[in-house]
Amino acid sequence: MPRIIVCLKQAIDVSQLKADPATGKLIMTSVPQKISDFDKNALEEAVRLKEKFGGEILTVTVSVEDAKTSVREALAMGADRGYLITDKALEFSDTLATSIVLAEAVKKVGQCDLILCGEASIDGFSAQVGPRMAELLNIPVITYARKITLENNTVIAERVLEDRYETVKTKTPAIITVTKEINEPRIPSLMSIMKASKKEIIYWTLEDLDIPVNKVGELGSGIKIIDILAPKTERKKIVIEGESPVEVAEKLVKALIQEGVVGR
Amino acid sequence: MSEHRDVWVFSENYDLMLELLTAGNPLAADRSSKLVAVLIGSEIEEKAHELLKYGADKVLVADYPKLKDFQIEKYLGILTSLTKKNKPEILLIGSTKNGKELASRLATRLETGCTPDCSTITIDERGQLLTKRIVYSGNAVVTATYLKKPQIATIPHRAFEKLEPREREGEITKVEVTVEEPQVELVGTNRMEVANVRIEDARIVVCGGRGIEKKEDFKPLQELAQLLGGQTSNTRPLAEDRKWFTGWVGLSGKKIKPTVYIGCGISGMIQHIAGMRDSQVVVAVNKDPEAAIFEVADYIIVGNLYEIVPAIVEALKKALKN
Numbered sequence: 001m002p003r004i005i006v007c008l009k010q011a012i013d014v015s016q017l018k019a020d021p022a023t024g025k026l027i028m029t030s031v032p033q034k035i036s037d038f039d040k041n042a043l044e045e046a047v048r049l050k051e052k053f054g055g056e057i058l059t060v061t062v063s064v065e066d067a068k069t070s071v072r073e074a075l076a077m078g079a080d081r082g083y084l085i086t087d088k089a090l091e092f093s094d095t096l097a098t099s100i101v102l103a104e105a106v107k108k109v110g111q112c113d114l115i116l117c118g119e120a121s122i123d124g125f126s127a128q129v130g131p132r133m134a135e136l137l138n139i140p141v142i143t144y145a146r147k148i149t150l151e152n153n154t155v156i157a158e159r160v161l162e163d164r165y166e167t168v169k170t171k172t173p174a175i176i177t178v179t180k181e182i183n184e185p186r187i188p189s190l191m192s193i194m195k196a197s198k199k200e201i202i203y204w205t206l207e208d209l210d211i212p213v214n215k216v217g218e219l220g221s222g223i224k225i226i227d228i229l230a231p232k233t234e235r236k237k238i239v240i241e242g243e244s245p246v247e248v249a250e251k252l253v254k255a256l257i258q259e260g261v262v263g264r
Numbered sequence: 265m266s267e268h269r270d271v272w273v274f275s276e277n278y279d280l281m282l283e284l285l286t287a288g289n290p291l292a293a294d295r296s297s298k299l300v301a302v303l304i305g306s307e308i309e310e311k312a313h314e315l316l317k318y319g320a321d322k323v324l325v326a327d328y329p330k331l332k333d334f335q336i337e338k339y340l341g342i343l344t345s346l347t348k349k350n351k352p353e354i355l356l357i358g359s360t361k362n363g364k365e366l367a368s369r370l371a372t373r374l375e376t377g378c379t380p381d382c383s384t385i386t387i388d389e390r391g392q393l394l395t396k397r398i399v400y401s402g403n404a405v406v407t408a409t410y411l412k413k414p415q416i417a418t419i420p421h422r423a424f425e426k427l428e429p430r431e432r433e434g435e436i437t438k439v440e441v442t443v444e445e446p447q448v449e450l451v452g453t454n455r456m457e458v459a460n461v462r463i464e465d466a467r468i469v470v471c472g473g474r475g476i477e478k479k480e481d482f483k484p485l486q487e488l489a490q491l492l493g494g495q496t497s498n499t500r501p502l503a504e505d506r507k508w509f510t511g512w513v514g515l516s517g518k519k520i521k522p523t524v525y526i527g528c529g530i531s532g533m534i535q536h537i538a539g540m541r542d543s544q545v546v547v548a549v550n551k552d553p554e555a556a557i558f559e560v561a562d563y564i565i566v567g568n569l570y571e572i573v574p575a576i577v578e579a580l581k582k583a584l585k586n
């Protein structure tokens with residue numbers, strides 16, 4: 001029976017972001033947090049595999065702040081146990097440092113058949129953590145999967161690329177990053193939310209994982225963020241009006257020709 | 265630190281590699297170093313010469329029959345040994361999905377950072393690479409720099425234009441490599457519907473959203489695109505929920521920057537905007553005067569797309585005749 005580890009990131013809810021109109025700087029305090037969208041698809045896929053084959057689902061979350069509400073939600077969706085690695089020293093960690101922590105946590109959780117991640121996180125969208133962990137753990141990785149089939153110790157997946165789908169296969173244990181297309185994550189019932197409150201969340205620090213502090217934070221990172229600003233878009237915002245669709249259409253065509261972007 | 269030098273570029277997509285040379289050129293000039301292209305494949309000598317014409321000072325060529333088809337692990341192994349040996353200061357990799365996986369894995373092997381999907385790359389006053397890219401579903405631009413070397417960045421298609429080729433002096437070096445056995449085996453490939461292939465290359469994109477009720481109703485949009493010599497695309501729900509198409513424009517889909525983008529029946533959610541924000545001229549047709557897409561539009565038409573789009577087609581036919 002498969003033992004599946006799902007890597008869950010708690011990310012800011014980007015749809016709730018606002019910028020300071022004066023400075024253009026994003027206001028990052030008190031933005032609500034949630035499980036990063038594609039990670040939820042990864043968890044849902046694990047739950048579906050468990051429904052088919054049995055086994056066990058463990059989630060691993062690395063976070064500067066406490067992420068237990070997100071882990072509770074994962075437990076309500078069907079995970080059996082959650083591991084939460086929280087440490088102030090993790091602040092300013094990039095994907096290089098974060099992947100090291102996740103990989104060490106996965107090792108400590110122990111033997112598993114699959115490690116599932118989202119294709120990317122909804123905030124940073126770098127799509128790096130899955131492939132980086134594969135290197136650190138020295139196991140195969142399949143990215144951008146929209147379908148997963150598990151057969152004994154072989155996993156077959158369909159990858160979504162720019163212009164084609166690829167069917168690939170590899171041996172377990174393997175890491176798979178999933179796309180949003182793979183499934184529709186369930187909304188936990190009241191029953192499962194109640195049951196989840198009895199499930200265990202295990203807290204680890206960097207010390208528990210034997211990770212020296214110079215491997216994380218700014219010291220352990222390859223990238224340093226300088227600033228995060230709201231993007232500037234200056235658009236003309238010309239409203240085209242007219243008595244009829246024909247009149248409106250003619251005005252538009254005239255404008256586009258005048259701009260030199262259409263015709264001849 | 266100082267042992268790292270030169271700007272390297274690599275993409276398994278040859279057209280993108282030519283664009284990377286344009287991106288790498290000013291960086292190499294700024295650092296008074298060489299621009300080096302890594303070319304991997306089989307029977308690629310001609311291409312190696314061509315890369316010099318497009319701006320490379322030097323081309324490292326791994327030319328072996330078993331490298332004919334791109335396979336991440338085979339190419340990754342070669343790039344790992346070449347970069348470990350030669351220590352480039354900057355490494356630009358094409359931001360295809362495979363390219364991004366490759367870049368992440370290479371960065372891990374080299375214990376360094378990697379910035380994905382950079383729209384701008386420059387050298388700062390300390391001589392470090394400075395990148396800009398869009399994050400938070402298109403809500404923010406993050407500027408970042410590096411703390412380790414090599415400094416790896418991935419660059420999306422069409423962020424830079426390839427140079428005009430011209431005869432230039434340059435060096436072509438064949439490299440000997442050992443090819444890693446891949447851990448993941450390719451079983452089969454399926455092409456996607458042609459309409460969404462290379463939408464990044466279209467000069468004009470007519471994009472449809474959920475305001476279009478039936479797949480047949482996409483016809484007028486196709487007609488409009490055809491008249492303009494462009495292509496059609498769509499928002500994600502038309503692909504994912506309605507299964508009419510396979511690709512889409514947006515944060516999780518294609519990033520486009522056509523000369524003209526015409527959005528029909530599209531609300532303008534940030535995830536979609538993230539894919540079309542850089543279009544030169546944006547036209548939006550929506551029946552809701554409050555639609556968010558109007559915030560990023562140059563020409564705003566409040567109205568029913570079922571009436572407006574056919575009218576634009578007619579108006580255009582008339583105008584093009586004159």
Ligand SMILES: Cc1cc2nc3c(=O)[nH]c(=O)nc-3n(C[C@H](O)[C@H](O)[C@H](O)COP(=O)(O)OP(=O)(O)OC[C@H]3O[C@@H](n4cnc5c(N)ncnc54)[C@H](O)[C@@H]3O)c2cc1C
Pocket residue numbers: 037122472473474475476498499500501502512513514515516517518528529530531532533534535536539549550551552555567568569570
């Ligand atoms: C993690 C994540 C990633 C995502 N990535 C993407 C992405 O890459 N690309 C993407 O597109 N979406 C993406 N989405 C989805 C995105 O949030 C929106 O749901 C989607 O873009 C909305 O598509 P739409 O504008 O077609 O539909 P809707 O939001 O339903 O808008 C339809 C619009 O049509 C208008 N309309 C209806 N009838 C007419 C008519 N007859 N004439 C004129 N106007 C009419 C309505 O007023 C409305 O504004 C993502 C979502 C998530 C959570």
